[in-house]
Amino acid sequence: MYYIGIDLGGTNIAIGLVDDNGKILHKDSVPTQRDREYPEIIKDMAMLTLKVIEDAGVSIAEVKSIGVGSPGTPNCTDGILVYANNLKFKNVPIRTELQKYIDLPVYLDNDANVAGLAESVAGAAKGAAHSVTITLGTGVGGGIIIDGKVYSGFNNAGAELGHMVIVSDGERCTCGRNGCWEAYASATACISQTKEAVGLNPGSLINKLVNGDLNKISAKTAFDAAKQGDAAGQKIVTQYIKFIGEGLVNIVNIFRPEILVIGGGVCKEGEYLLKPLREYIKTNTYGLEGIADTEIKVAVMGSDAGIVGAAMLGK
């Protein structure tokens, strides 16, 4: 059987036909044009779904289901997108609307959960019954897979791993709480930490790398400076890796997944990030010698994660 996966983003709607192994056979995309009313956007989703099935040379009878991954808070049971700031969606009946055009089961979940499922079915955590996928991006997203299925609590609002406080009374988080992991370990946080450090160390190489324009600082800047031996850069990177590690150790202590997957742009730093991170996790994880360790891996699904994970919701 085949499965349709829809990655509903703020910019594009990407749709793919996926097989049982999580392999994309054919995919296509259209701009979301998110300022439109939801019936128009969902009609586009339906039309592109039918086109992808046709272009793949598959009959609709061979398609088992449609899965939708979206930002925001889903009501998975009823197939309703309760809220998605990015899309100005509020209580949008994704399932009912899609089924006006296509008579197939429709599943819905949020992007972080779907990314976790994609890694579990076809990516870095393939073969593991229990895995957790963390995405270090603008925020910190978490996808928890237990016994091969997405776990997000009784109301689908769980798995908010980025909103685990690691510094009580610490930095203000966008969620309103203080000290969330996201406020320390996201790419956004890394940029803030870098800007702050440059303020204190105007002679740092970081300043040169951005020609004195602090707005050009990215999550990569401190790593670039550190690799060239800049003391301020190295201090930022060491501290940032510790913040990432603090949350990851918490996750290992709580979930002991077979595989813990880390994704997001910062993973491009490769072993420069991963080696100290693995050491930090090994040193700080609770427990004894002689027990099998959680394996730390980098996400491999990239921009296909949304399509594949969404498709696999129906498997």
Added chain:
Amino acid sequence: MYYIGIDLGGTNIAIGLVDDNGKILHKDSVPTQRDREYPEIIKDMAMLTLKVIEDAGVSIAEVKSIGVGSPGTPNCTDGILVYANNLKFKNVPIRTELQKYIDLPVYLDNDANVAGLAESVAGAAKGAAHSVTITLGTGVGGGIIIDGKVYSGFNNAGAELGHMVIVSDGERCTCGRNGCWEAYASATACISQTKEAVGLNPGSLINKLVNGDLNKISAKTAFDAAKQGDAAGQKIVTQYIKFIGEGLVNIVNIFRPEILVIGGGVCKEGEYLLKPLREYIKTNTYGLEGIADTEIKVAVMGSDAGIVGAAMLGK
């Protein structure tokens, strides 16, 4: 069918015959005499099991399984107690030893997981598919129930919710890490916080309550003083409740269980503890209006939790 539950403690071995609803039909206990070699201790467990079955007037053919709840780290798959400091047990083959005397399936899990299962089957979380039970005692224990079953990761070493850092670089924890929730929210931590506060406020009512003997301070002392209007006591209690809340909010954000159960001596404070705790959780939990909330309840299984939860491992 009936189930045998064995609560293997450092002081006593308590054994009960339990029905499908988690109701104890008959129970008995013997001293552990923990300085003995493990074959002797396990022989006692087997003999008392047979006696409990006989005294209950049930035939062994009506007993489905034996479950053992113990402190320490279990290998649930192989029925081996990998390590239990309390009992000086290391790689003890509980299942194999018990089966020398009784030909029944033997299950093993640790006490915090078993307590969570007891609350899930017959206690405060009865009827909930997903629940988390936290025990605030000498340490902070966690039992995670997902789809009615204990979840503790691929190697049974997970669910160490007490060893989630909530204050990066904070108080030293017994596990070697700094800033674990246990180091702030356990009864032990409350006692330390009270002692420290008395040192800074020698005129506090707390000093009177213990006749100036700081060794008499318990986790209850600050609450007693606070209720009588003592400023130092109130400050400790407010701060301690916040520390408990910080970890509980993390757990709600991560698991969104239908029911979050809190146990341990401090729960005897009742609404004096629970009211501010519920408010803290409501204010700080991630998410939106209109989504069903996790319910916060107090553990009800008390000292029977070990027997009932262990028995239910075989259900």
